[in-house]
Amino acid sequence: MNPIEKPRRPRDDGAITLQHVADLAGVHPMTVSNALKGTGRVSDITREKIQRIARELDYRPNMAARALVTGRTGSVAISTGPMSEHFYAHILHLLEAELKTSDYKMLFLRSREIGQDLSSTLRNNSVDGVIAIDSFPDLRELTRVSSKIPCCVYAGVFDPNDVITRPVDHIKVDLGDAVREAIDKLLSTCERVAYVVSNDIMSDVNEVRVNVYREMMVAAGRTPEVIKLGIGGDTSRRDLTRRNMVEYLKTNPVPDGLLCQNDEMAIGVYRALRDLGLRIPDDVQLIGCDGIKDMEYFDPALGSIVQPSEEMCALAWQFLQRRLANPELPVQEATLSARFVPRDSVKR
Amino acid sequence: MNPIEKPRRPRDDGAITLQHVADLAGVHPMTVSNALKGTGRVSDITREKIQRIARELDYRPNMAARALVTGRTGSVAISTGPMSEHFYAHILHLLEAELKTSDYKMLFLRSREIGQDLSSTLRNNSVDGVIAIDSFPDLRELTRVSSKIPCCVYAGVFDPNDVITRPVDHIKVDLGDAVREAIDKLLSTCERVAYVVSNDIMSDVNEVRVNVYREMMVAAGRTPEVIKLGIGGDTSRRDLTRRNMVEYLKTNPVPDGLLCQNDEMAIGVYRALRDLGLRIPDDVQLIGCDGIKDMEYFDPALGSIVQPSEEMCALAWQFLQRRLANPELPVQEATLSARFVPRDSVKR
DNA sequence: CTGTTAGCGCCTTCAA
DNA sequence: TTGAAGGCGCTAACAG
Numbered sequence: 001m002n003p004i005e006k007p008r009r010p011r012d013d014g015a016i017t018l019q020h021v022a023d024l025a026g027v028h029p030m031t032v033s034n035a036l037k038g039t040g041r042v043s044d045i046t047r048e049k050i051q052r053i054a055r056e057l058d059y060r061p062n063m064a065a066r067a068l069v070t071g072r073t074g075s076v077a078i079s080t081g082p083m084s085e086h087f088y089a090h091i092l093h094l095l096e097a098e099l100k101t102s103d104y105k106m107l108f109l110r111s112r113e114i115g116q117d118l119s120s121t122l123r124n125n126s127v128d129g130v131i132a133i134d135s136f137p138d139l140r141e142l143t144r145v146s147s148k149i150p151c152c153v154y155a156g157v158f159d160p161n162d163v164i165t166r167p168v169d170h171i172k173v174d175l176g177d178a179v180r181e182a183i184d185k186l187l188s189t190c191e192r193v194a195y196v197v198s199n200d201i202m203s204d205v206n207e208v209r210v211n212v213y214r215e216m217m218v219a220a221g222r223t224p225e226v227i228k229l230g231i232g233g234d235t236s237r238r239d240l241t242r243r244n245m246v247e248y249l250k251t252n253p254v255p256d257g258l259l260c261q262n263d264e265m266a267i268g269v270y271r272a273l274r275d276l277g278l279r280i281p282d283d284v285q286l287i288g289c290d291g292i293k294d295m296e297y298f299d300p301a302l303g304s305i306v307q308p309s310e311e312m313c314a315l316a317w318q319f320l321q322r323r324l325a326n327p328e329l330p331v332q333e334a335t336l337s338a339r340f341v342p343r344d345s346v347k348r
Numbered sequence: 349m350n351p352i353e354k355p356r357r358p359r360d361d362g363a364i365t366l367q368h369v370a371d372l373a374g375v376h377p378m379t380v381s382n383a384l385k386g387t388g389r390v391s392d393i394t395r396e397k398i399q400r401i402a403r404e405l406d407y408r409p410n411m412a413a414r415a416l417v418t419g420r421t422g423s424v425a426i427s428t429g430p431m432s433e434h435f436y437a438h439i440l441h442l443l444e445a446e447l448k449t450s451d452y453k454m455l456f457l458r459s460r461e462i463g464q465d466l467s468s469t470l471r472n473n474s475v476d477g478v479i480a481i482d483s484f485p486d487l488r489e490l491t492r493v494s495s496k497i498p499c500c501v502y503a504g505v506f507d508p509n510d511v512i513t514r515p516v517d518h519i520k521v522d523l524g525d526a527v528r529e530a531i532d533k534l535l536s537t538c539e540r541v542a543y544v545v546s547n548d549i550m551s552d553v554n555e556v557r558v559n560v561y562r563e564m565m566v567a568a569g570r571t572p573e574v575i576k577l578g579i580g581g582d583t584s585r586r587d588l589t590r591r592n593m594v595e596y597l598k599t600n601p602v603p604d605g606l607l608c609q610n611d612e613m614a615i616g617v618y619r620a621l622r623d624l625g626l627r628i629p630d631d632v633q634l635i636g637c638d639g640i641k642d643m644e645y646f647d648p649a650l651g652s653i654v655q656p657s658e659e660m661c662a663l664a665w666q667f668l669q670r671r672l673a674n675p676e677l678p679v680q681e682a683t684l685s686a687r688f689v690p691r692d693s694v695k696r
Numbered sequence: 697c698t699g700t701t702a703g704c705g706c707c708t709t710c711a712a
Numbered sequence: 713t714t715g716a717a718g719g720c721g722c723t724a725a726c727a728g
Contacts (some may be wrong), residue, residue, distance in 0.1 A: 016588040017705060028715050033707065041713055063704035064421065067412035068720050075474075078456070081443060089437035093430060096456070105474065106457040108426070108440070110448055125422075126453065238645060242407035267645050274647040297586060297615050299622040299647065365721060376699050389697055413721035415706045691713065700727065705720105712715070 015061045024053050036061075045228040073129055075105035077322065079132040084236060085264050087307075091133055102321075104128075129322035129324050131155065131316045151323040153332075155316045157307070159207050167331040169319045171312055174337045175289070178305045179212045181340040182259060182287050187220050189347050190285060194225040196245070196269055197261045198237065209261060209289065225255060229265070241268025246275055256284055263288035263295055263304055270298060272344075286345040290300030291338070300344030308336040364407045372405070373398050376594045384409075384551035420476050423453035425670065427480040432584060433612050435638040436654075439481055450669075459522075477672050479503065479664050484512075485487040499671040503664045505508075505655070507555055515679040517667045521662055523637070526686040527560045530607060530635050533688070535568050537695050538605030538633060544593070544617060546585065557609060557637065571688045573603060577613070584631030589616025594623055604632055611636035611643055611652055618646060618693075634693040639686070656684040 022029040027046065034040035035050040036059075042050075045315045049068050053059075058278035066075045078095055081088040092108075099106055107127050127150065134156035151169075167344055186193045195213045210226065217224040229244040231237065244267060260266035266288025273284055288295060291306025342348075352455025370377040375394065380386035382397040384407075388397075399409075415421045426443055430438040432470050440456075447454055455475050475498065482504035495525040499517075506520035534541045540680060543561045558574065577592040579585065593616060608614035614636025621632055628648055667680045690696075 015705095018707095019705080030705080030708095030716085031714060034714090037707095039707095044548065046713085062705050063474050064415035065720090066410050066707075068410070068416050068705080068709045069724085071720085073412065075455070083431075083437045083444065084436060084441045085624040086437065089431045089440075091638070092437075092440075092456070093432045096431065107423070108444070108454040110444060110454075124411050126411050136722060236641065238641070242645075267642075271645045271647070293584065293586070294642065295588075297619045298645075303610070345628050366723095367721080377721090378700080379698055379721075382698090385723095387723090391697060394697085410721050413704090416706085416721080417723050419704085553717075631720095698728080700721100701725090703724095704722090707720090708718090708723085709716105 015062070016058075017062070018056045021050065021054050021057060021059050024057070025050050025111045044142040051227060057104045057268055063163040073126060074103060075107050075127050076116045077109050077127040079109040079130060079135060080185060085262075086292045086294055087263065087309075088133070091313060092294060094309055095131060095317065098155055098313055098317040101168060129153070129320050133179065133316075137215070151320060151327060153316050153323065155312050157208070169323055169332040171315050171319070171333070172335045172337055173209050173307055173312060175305060175307075176212060178338040179209050179259075179289075182303070182342075183216045185342060185346060186257035186285060186287065187216070187222070188258060190255070192225065192253070192255040193217065193222065193257035193259070194255035195240075195259050195261075196227045196265055197228050198228060198231040198241065198265060209259075213259065226320055238268040238271075240274070242271045245269050249273075249276055249278075254278065254284065258284060258286050260286070260288045263290040263292045263302075266302055266304065267294065267298070269276050277334045280345050281347045285347055287340075287342075291341065294309035296343065298345075303343040303346040304341055305338050306341045307338045311336055356604045363410070364405045365410070366407075367396065369402050369405060369407050372401050385547050402502050411448065421474060422451060423475050424456050424473040425455040425478045427457040427478060427483060429482055432642045433610075434642055435611065435657075436481070438640060439657060439661060441478060441655055444663065446661055446665040477501070477668050478670055481664075484518075499668060499675060501664050501667045501671065503660050505556070506683075517671055517680040519663050519667070519681070520653055520683045521660060522683055522685045523556050523653060523655075524560060525690040527557050527565065527607075527637075529688040530651075530653055530690075531561060531564045533690060534605035534607060534633060534635065534696060535564070535570070538603070540573065540601070540603040541570065541605035541607070542575050542603035543609075544575045544577060544589075544613055546577050546579040546613060547573065557607075561607065585612045586616040586619075587611045590619045590623070593617050593620035597621075597624055597626075602626065602632065606632060606634050608634070608636045611638040611650075614650055614652065615642065615646070618650060628693050629695045633695055635688075635690075639689065644691065646693075651691040651694040652689055653686050654689045655686045659684055 014147045018029040022032045025032065025046075026049065030108070031042060031046065032050050032054070035042045035047040036054060063074060076099070076327055079091065080091050083089050083092070096106065101248070124272045129151035130153070132152065132154050135154060153171070155171040156173055157175060158170075164170065183193065190314050195210060197210060213226075214224045227245075227248055228345050229241050232241060241264070249272065258269060260269055266286060270280065270286060273280060288302055288304040291304045291309070295302040315334055315336075319334075322329055322332065356471075366377040368381050370380045372381065373394075375398065379390060379394065380398050380402070383390045383395040384402060398619055411422060427442065428439050429441070431437050437617075444454065460549065477499035478501070480500065480502050483502060484504065484506055499608070501517045501519070503519040504521055505523060512518065531541065543558060560572075564574045575596055577589050577596070579588060589612070597620065606617060608617055614634060618628065618634060621628060621634070626632050634650055636650055636652040639652045639657070643650040643652045663684075670677055670680065
């Protein structure tokens with residue numbers, strides 16, 4: 001019985017495959033594959049012919065098929081906080097610039113759904129690796145749930161409470177010294193120094209700041225004043241901060257020095273202060289945390305504790321590349337320090 | 349760095365496959381597939397058994413394999429402007445919220461590389477569809493290059509010059525009326541009304557604004573004054589605007605009414621004016637364009653031409669979903685209008 | 697209701 | 713230097 005070569009079912013979507021190119025070039029698909037990828041040895045004449053035909057046909061390799069056989073998808077996932085916070089938008093911007101030179105595609109993970117989204121995304125061959133920003137708390141949870149994760153680099157503000165239970169590549173941002181410097185600055189020129197926080201899901205990564213604040217206040221013989229402004233579902237962090245801060249200032253004596261958990265809140269506080277006609281820095285000195293560019297554009301420019309975002313992103317991508325190239329590599333880790341940048345919102 | 353040149357994933361990577369689940373359940377892989385996806389008919393008892401085993405094994409379907417056979421990847425690409433501009437970060441934020449309820453993953457395309465990135469990404473089965481923001485100019489180019497594009501929705505500021513050569517789903521944002529209203533406002537209370545632009549790659553989509561401005565100035569018997577601030581490679585739009593605007597104001601008579609091409613520039617201009625001690629709105633009235641939230645937090649709050657971003661993103665996702673469900677659908681199109689929101693930076 | 701067959705498009709391995 | 717065989721994990725279509 002002669003096996004009759006069944007004609008290939010014509011693809012309904014008309015996509016060009018390796019086979020098509022091979023047919024036109026009069027060679028085996030394998031030769032096309034090698035010629036196009038530069039792997040294996042293919043004669044120059046054949047290669048050029050194949051390349052020409054592939055170009056004419058506008059051939060694009062099917063990534064799914066390739067991924068199926070190689071186990072590599074050619075994409076990495078980025079997990080950050082919400083894009084409504086400028087800090088994370090900037091991070092994404094920086095990472096995008098880093099990945100630009102590579103052929104990797106960026107999968108943008110839903111912010112703060114690490115537990116579900118990250119682990120499910122990573123385990124089903126959707127990406128080759130991950131860069132997770134400010135997810136150390138989730139790391140705890142994640143490593144508990146799934147034992148096998150692809151190449152993964154964690155980076156961001158690190159809290160001593162976040163114990164890293166498994167060896168994993170990471171970059172810690174140390175806020176400690178900068179926070180101390182900022183508070184020192186306020187203590188030296190203010191009567192009442194308060195710390196403004198929101199008690200949201202991220203609050204535990206911020207314990208460094210609160211703790212340092214509390215310690216320093218006590219050490220200076222002052223009474224800590226932590227202003228909790230809460231956080232709402234659909235209201236933006238800034239807006240909520242602004243409104244709640246206005247309320248607070250109406251019903252409490254006005255502190256003359258404010259350190260905010262992050263820049264988003266500092267901007268909300270800035271607005272609240274101006275709503276009430278309070279002058280910065282004359283009546284109240286104001287300092288944020290994160291170091292988004294926006295701070296410089298306010299009047300007066302707002303001081304902040306600036307995270308080393310550029311270095312962090314560059315290093316994260318470097319770590320991930322190395323890990324992708326060699327999964328057996330020993331754990332890579334680094335620590336970067338934030339720095340206090342006083343601006344006009346802080347008296348000299 | 350080329351993803352496919354990386355070392356091959358070890359065959360025996362311990363990944364759980366359909367086969368493993370089937371073996372343990374004592375059924376055929378096909379039954380497992382049906383049971384887990386809810387397709388086909390599977391007895392309740394078998395289904396529950398399979399689900400239990402799949403859960404115990406923490407089975408995750410290999411998306412590459414599924415994509416290969418179904419032609420669907422379960423992800424959509426988002427193409428926007430750079431994340432360094434808050435407007436686009438907000439767009440991404442909104443789209444993320446839209447896609448949250450679906451199972452689609454978001455592929456984040458390098459901004460402004462539509463020509464290469466978009467067409468190559470889309471043609472190789474990496475995504476099922478695309479939402480492209482503010483890419484009407486690129487659309488021209490793109491449709492010329494590749495004839496077959498997957499489901500694709502274009503949305504954003506539309507310029508009459510951008511002729512849509514092929515039937516494609518799109519949502520146009522019409523700035524016209526709002527711009528007219530803003531300029532009217534300035535004309536009624538200002539001596540010298542100028543328009544601030546940057547001559548970057550996006551400038552052609554902004555011609556609506558410049559053109560409207562020119563027409564109205566002429567109609568009002570005024571002399572158009574278009575301030576071109578240029579754009580630099582590594583310098584942020586805001587910073588460049590700030591610096592160049594300071595220069596301009598030092599060497600030219602100060603206009604008392606400024607309409608800016610977008611909010612980023614408006615913020616840069618705000619800073620430039622304050623650098624020179626000019627008061628807003630007393631000395632200069634200021635209006636931006638796009639409507640990012642930030643505008644409300646400055647002192648004074650900055651007026652702007654607010655784009656209907658929420659509606660645009662919701663509609664874009666709606667269009668794409670419909671298109672994905674039925675590629676044969678007739679072209680979907682819609683037009684939304686921006687609105688002028690004066691704030692304290694504009695005199696009443 | 698469940699199992700069988702036959703690939704999806706590509707790459708790895710090995711033979712020619 | 714090129715070709716052939718086989719399979720990656722999954723599912724459509726059809727068989728029992």
